[in-house]
Amino acid sequence: MTLDTSPLRPLGRTRLYEDLVERLGEFVVRTNLRVGERFPPERELASRLEVSRSSLRQALAVLENQGFIEVRHGGGVFLRRSRGFGGVLHKLVERRARLPEVLEARELLEVRLAELAATRRTDEDLASMRAALVAMEAEIASAGLGMDGDAAFHHAVHRAGDNKVLEHVIDGLAEAIHETRLESLSEPNRPRNSLVAHRRILDAIEAQQVAQAADAMRAHLRQVADVALLRWEPSVEDPPLP
């Protein structure tokens, strides 16, 4: 009996609570629910959406965690903000047309972190950065792309910058950045160039040259950005959206 011609499900898997997040977003606009107003009770909402309360509560947990709703015990579920309800950073970022925005944000954050690192770096931070570059060099020597070392280096810089909030924010962009890094390092000769650029950043941070660190980081990122934009911009289409 096995006609299993559908073994592939890399994407498009059904996670009910994820659908619910979107459907709740639709609910907000359909019922014209305003910020501050209350949703129907969970039980009613669940029955209207034709799901169980437990599934609904998974979706509500996500939305609450995301800051879109506020759930008051005994009080009800309230809309906090409606802007981009179903749209998390993930979704936002995976649209190629948005790449320039990602790169813009990354530059802003990383350059500042580099400046901070130049001011605040400890010897331990420097050791981490050096270790990352050593690892990167080893990867490249064995024909690798040095992506792990690359990531480790930037991570070390972030830690040296000593601002948990900025660090966390940039983590949010990590996935998208990872993609651009892959694109960039796949370019011929790019790994070695990248290594040199990283060394320049490290030197500036070590010498506590703030402006120089910022410039070095900016230059490095723009080099990456050029490649990424060149490769991606031609393929502009991205139909309206499902």
Place this chain on the structure above:
Amino acid sequence: MTLDTSPLRPLGRTRLYEDLVERLGEFVVRTNLRVGERFPPERELASRLEVSRSSLRQALAVLENQGFIEVRHGGGVFLRRSRGFGGVLHKLVERRARLPEVLEARELLEVRLAELAATRRTDEDLASMRAALVAMEAEIASAGLGMDGDAAFHHAVHRAGDNKVLEHVIDGLAEAIHETRLESLSEPNRPRNSLVAHRRILDAIEAQQVAQAADAMRAHLRQVADVALLRWEPSVEDPPLP
């Protein structure tokens, strides 16, 4: 009737799934779970943590949505990344000792957004900003703090900046910013000063004076920051953590 402009008390609530998120983070380090490895089955995990499976699944939904874990139907729950597992921005931000970092991040983002707004603003954006200031003025005239107008103005600037990614990131700081805004505007005479500062920002954006917009925004934020830091820094303690 009494205006319900302060119905929010984000402190003191206990949300089991939030605790679970943290406890799962502890579990990861305690059992030395590595990225890519599998968690115990939901049923076992639930019994070990002494919670119901439904509650656990709320936590898992949040963690999956956050990208920390991957849940495969029939396969198990796998660790995707461990860095900052239990540390969502919310938690990070609500520790007062971290206020300087929040303000630092906010300034970085808002100043850039102001620059971008000065370049990219449309007439529609300008209209939104003006409307926000009118609302703010009206609020203040009726002895209010003008917080809604304040928020609306910044929101309009963000939209004018036209970078969805930066916009989203700053939204993540929205809560913390909201708190600083409250602290600041409670200061005597602050609302009117704030209104003037906002007008200066608007003028610069309208005239498309990039540097001037940046300066005006920076000055405004530092005025807010001064108040917030003065009021909050004395109360430094924040015991280790549960």
Place this chain on the structure above:
DNA sequence: CGCGCAAAATTGGACTACCCACTAACCCAT
């Protein structure tokens, strides 16, 4: 012995029913 494949065990997905805790609305006595 080893390979293939189907049955069985494992594990996540989802639902139902139930009870508890907190809120807010209401009503009544003052």
Place this chain on the structure above:
DNA sequence: ATGGGTTAGTGGGTAGTCCAATTTTGCGCG
């Protein structure tokens, strides 16, 4: 009006059950 207690409504959480996808087991055959 005002204060306080009652009560219906609403979220918080649990246990049990069944379904669906995956992984493991083990048997039969070459």
